[in-house]
Amino acid sequence: MNAPVASTPPRKLRVATVSLAGCFGCHMSLLDIDERLFDLVERVEFDRSPLTDIKTVGEHDRCDIGLVEGGLCNAENVEVLRAFRDRCTVLVAVGACAITGGLPALRNHLDVGTVLQSVYGRVPDDPELPLPLNRVLPIHEVVHIDHALPGCPPPADAFWQLLQDLMAGRAPASAPGLIRYD
Amino acid sequence: MSAVDPTFDLDGQPVPLQPGDTILSAAARAGLDIPHLCWSDEVSGSASCRLCTVLADGRPVAACVTPAVAGQKVECRTASLATQRLRLLQMLFVEGNHFCPGCEKSGNCVLQVQAERAGMTALHFEALNPERPVDASHPDVLFEPNRCILCQLCVRASDEIDGKRVFAIGGHGIATRLLIDSPSGRLGDSALSVHDRAAHICPVGALLPKRVGFAVPIGRRRFDNEDTRG
Known part of the structure; x- marks a missing residue:
């Protein structure tokens, strides 16, 4: 007779999240999965994220999933995005800004020096300030993206569908009605 | 003996056609959706967006300006046309x-x-x-x-x-x-x-x-x- 197989709980997936040139609205929508957060924390642990205050992505362990909100408006955004790509197995562009540049990209047809001059009265030169890019870029123009979750913000149900698919090892498929751009 | 209305086949569905019909106008009257952007039944066709491209007897044509022909086999919902429509829409988004x-x-x-x-x-x-x-x-x-x-x-x-x-x-x-x-x-x-x-x-x-x-x-x-x- 075979000995009973000891059931070990599945390894928790490591998830990192970040808001680059975004408004944290996508993170708020993730929190809108409400009571499903209890199911989520049974299955995942958070790495770098506004929810943990960890500063460096995947410093000790690689992450399984990286959720990137916001486009790229400065050099620090690019550095953080590249670190996410390096340390996350599956990278997901979350929300209109990550996917298209979003409303921050409205400045793309203006000269960045003129914009800074008109907003601040001078071009700020503090060495701690990251250099702005000439154009606000969607993140797929800088790193490879595995999946995208459109919306402003993506509906909470879209986050939940994506996370359930990834936790089950399936390729994410957006249900009709969960793809929206506003 | 009653005359049988002429039809063409759209993804397996018979679509009745009337004189002067295009593939898109006949499909629209039958309540069948062929994705389109630049077509309206209020004005003439222009075939400018090409989103309504279908395969008519295997040949890619713009459904909004191509006359419907009785007995023709028209394919709209194929995997390759779906990808073509997606890429076309993505190009429209990045161009503006x-x-x-x-x-x-x-x-x-x-x-x-x-x-x-x-x-x-x-x-x-x-x-x-x-x-x-x-x-x-x-x-x-x-x-x-x-x-x-x-x-x-x-x-x-x-x-x-x-x-x-x-x-x-x-x-x-x-x-x-x-x-x-x-x-x-x-x-x-x-x-x-x-x-x-x-x-x-x-x-x-x-x-x-x-x-x-x-x-x-x-x-x-x-x-x-x-x-x-x-």
Whole structure:
């Protein structure tokens, strides 16, 4: 007779999240999965994220999933995005800004020096300030993206569908009605 | 013996046809959806967007201008055409400046709903972010060229319905743009009236009557409904 197989709980997936040139609205929508957060924390642990205050992505362990909100408006955004790509197995562009540049990209047809001059009265030169890019870029123009979750913000149900698919090892498929751009 | 109505086959469905029908007009009358942007039953066809490309007896044609032929086998919902439609929509998005979250046409926009139906989650291509100054010179109609997809619906409506020919298409390639017939080239100096059909036929947010934006709240817009969104 075979000995009973000891059931070990599945390894928790490591998830990192970040808001680059975004408004944290996508993170708020993730929190809108409400009571499903209890199911989520049974299955995942958070790495770098506004929810943990960890500063460096995947410093000790690689992450399984990286959720990137916001486009790229400065050099620090690019550095953080590249670190996410390096340390996350599956990278997901979350929300209109990550996917298209979003409303921050409205400045793309203006000269960045003129914009800074008109907003601040001078071009700020503090060495701690990251250099702005000439154009606000969607993140797929800088790193490879595995999946995208459109919306402003993506509906909470879209986050939940994506996370359930990834936790089950399936390729994410957006249900009709969960793809929206506003 | 009764005469049998002639039909053609669209993805396995028989579609009755009448004299003068195109594949798209016959399908639309039968309640069958062939994705399209630049077609309207109010004006002549122009085949400018090519979203309605189908295979007619294996040959790719624009369904909006191709005459329907009895007995023909027409394929619309194939995997390869779906990918072609997706790429075409992505190219339309990157060629303009389509910022859905801040656009008053959002929820009523045909480009947006076609992309959602096509499963578009990302742009795929590099955003070109062209520079196209807004023309707000008309007292009642806004022209926002950043959202123009050159479908020519306003061109045809102004010509065929309003009898004014306010609009035309000019330029070549990526520099192709909507022209306005007025001494200054601005909408405010043209013969366009807000009561013209051309002021309302735009499928995107490029030509918008002023002072009615956001009047319909989110949730009650044209494509907020699950049935209309598809």
